[in-house]
Amino acid sequence: MRLPEEKQFQVVLRHTGRGHLATILVSLCTLGIMTSLSLMAVGIAIHESVAPYRAVLDDYDGAYLSFILGGLGLTGLTVHSLLVFCLLDFTNPERSDHFGRVSITIVISAGLTMIAGIICFAHIREVQSAFRSGLSFAMKNYKNNTMQKSAMDEVQMRYECCGIRNYRDWFNISWVNQSYVDKNRISKNMKNGEFKPDDVPFSCCDPSVFRPCIHEAVHTNSHHFNYNHAKNVTIFTSGCLEKIKNFFGPGLLFIMGGLVCCIALMDFGIAAGTRILYTSLLSAVKRGDEYGPGIGIVWPGRILVYRSSTDLRRA
Structure with a gap:
């Protein structure tokens, strides 16, 4: 045009x-x-x-x-x-x-x-x-899929986060393989037929906390010495999302x-x-003097030849 x-x-x-x-x-x-x-x-x-x-x-x-x-x-x-x-x-x-x-x-x-x-x-x-x-x-398949587990741990450690919204998300998922858990503890933490303890993976541990990380029985204060999860939790509290x-x-x-x-x-x-440079050069060439003044334009159109400051004509 x-x-x-x-x-x-x-x-x-x-x-x-x-x-x-x-x-x-x-x-x-x-x-x-x-x-x-x-x-x-x-x-x-x-x-x-x-x-x-x-x-x-x-x-x-x-x-x-x-x-x-x-x-x-x-x-x-x-x-x-x-x-x-x-x-x-x-x-x-x-x-x-x-x-x-x-x-x-x-x-x-x-x-x-x-x-x-x-x-x-x-x-x-x-x-x-x-x-x-x-x-x-990944959280739901944490205990069954090595790739999902590794990726989830990597995310939590890199972004210094735990769970999706917060670390409590892990409490609602059966993410622990019962083969490695004491039977008495399993019976105490069964919910709707699934083992759901107040635990989080090790990758949730906050390395900036001086105390050794508590990532098992996080909300069970009596399980640990001099511990109150409402005041001195040792894991990341922010959600990964x-x-x-x-x-x-x-x-x-x-x-x-x-x-x-x-x-x-x-x-x-x-x-x-x-x-502008190209059309100005063409204008000068058409005028007969490539070192003289030429009219540069941006949009498609006919090249204009410079005659004087008040006289512009089509080539």
């Missing part, structure tokens, strides 16, 4: 102005190369942050986001490098002819990058939902989503600057 002349955003640039614009664009493209590398790093970071906990992520596969970010980063690295090559000698006809195609590629890349940033924000709720159902499943929400929500994915969107906005700016 071509905009009529009167609606175009027009900038008159002389050779010196085009040189300054090219220098700015080279600087931005150099930054773009670094941000493209950061996109690939972001994809790897998201993948590595989630990978250790796949056992407690219910039907979640975030690999596609990592692949999207990695692919966009590789594309951005290629396009920005090519644009720097063209800008270093922008008056060279063989190089300047590529400006149009490169700027279109950058616009497409920027649009896809913006979509990837939005996906990062959308992933926050998806990850939280997967962890909520996955943690519940809240800790994970804080990490992936306001933390990792939110920051990364904002970073990716900022990269997309910068690429839109680079594309607009490249378009």
